[in-house]
Amino acid sequence: MSAYLQPGQVLGPDDLAQRLRQIGADRYHDRHPFHRRLHGGECRPAEVRAWALNRYYYQASIPLKDAAVLGRMTDPALRRAWRQRLVDHDGAAEGEGGIARWLRLTDALGLDRELVASCRAVLPGTRFAVDAYVRFCRERSLLEAVASSLTELFSPKIIGERVSGMLAHYDFVDQTALSYFTARPPQAERDSAFALDYVLAHADTHERQAQALGALLFKTDVLWSQLDALWLAYVEGRLPPGAWQPEQEAS
């Protein structure tokens, strides 16, 4: 924290925005070796499958987090804006929305849809990190919950790298499989601009700025920790006991 906010310091909005962006530059998971391996075409098909399957647990948990946040917003205008996130993830009907689009990716990777949707093959490290995020947003202040969503400021860049890298390097991935990623960047840009405005307007004391920065640091840990678990299990092959083995179950 001291790297981003000195004791007692109160930042102006521009400086606070700069510190939040600096956290992304320092700690967002585009710096993780798994991301470089994925978009660089170095992943074995089993690694891409394991990534998509584990990441599904994160995708599927986002609306739980957003509902918890929405349920603590007393301002209808704020709720209306935040509600769009639920629409984006869950869609207007079966087969629509971000979660359904993620399943099109896991379909394309040859993963059984029931296996993916059950989340029973998810690594413990993924589960602990994602659950920590949902609970953080349920238990902490509204400011902290909103600030923790600001990793979306950095996601259009990582998504761009993923799409171009995956299309270039993996013949089992096509544009349809990646429909999640083509739909996502404008949503992330809209959502993160809204969330950033909220944080800059409400984090106006030292304590609240420390909370906002801490929430974003926490969230970068949540994302990074998921790729750490993936790396150890599926790049290095050090699977936890009972872990899912992509070679055994892919169709």
Add this chain to the structure above:
Amino acid sequence: MSAYLQPGQVLGPDDLAQRLRQIGADRYHDRHPFHRRLHGGECRPAEVRAWALNRYYYQASIPLKDAAVLGRMTDPALRRAWRQRLVDHDGAAEGEGGIARWLRLTDALGLDRELVASCRAVLPGTRFAVDAYVRFCRERSLLEAVASSLTELFSPKIIGERVSGMLAHYDFVDQTALSYFTARPPQAERDSAFALDYVLAHADTHERQAQALGALLFKTDVLWSQLDALWLAYVEGRLPPGAWQPEQEAS
């Protein structure tokens, strides 16, 4: 789960006890490569420090878990038995009990006591796993909370290996530093015998047996995941952004 309990199956108490012990044989963290490395004398001093510092967060969280469990026991006799766990960890006075003894280990390893006790240097993966355990015991049934403590059935063996291995291989570790481990096995044997009796008496339907076995599986994931995070960061040197570096801060 299906490896330990078939659909619809109801086990007799002896068979249930055997399945619970089988989970330990299959998944307890004495099978983790970090444990073998630690007691085999292969750890660099920095790795032993990182292990003790991260493990402190688990030690310090145990009474939070036990208080949550105790606070849902309606039987005074049960509460009296469980209360001993708080006494064992927190002691009768400052400087006594398991947590204080763990600090004697981190002292002996040259770690700053304020740094350890603050828990600010703990890896995100450790924090997510330990917090998941505390919340599991707060939120799940009493049976599941008690069953999740049954890893203590297996701890006397791992502690014996740790003590003999650490004394033999690390000249910066002596018997005083390891006082936690010499005090712990009789407590763990008493506690786990009590918890096992409770589980065998109360897990008398298929559903409750599945819950008890699932709780113990969950707990083995909690322990394993901590060593996975430690391995990636401090054995392989793949530190998450902002992680504590033992070389920089040890006195």
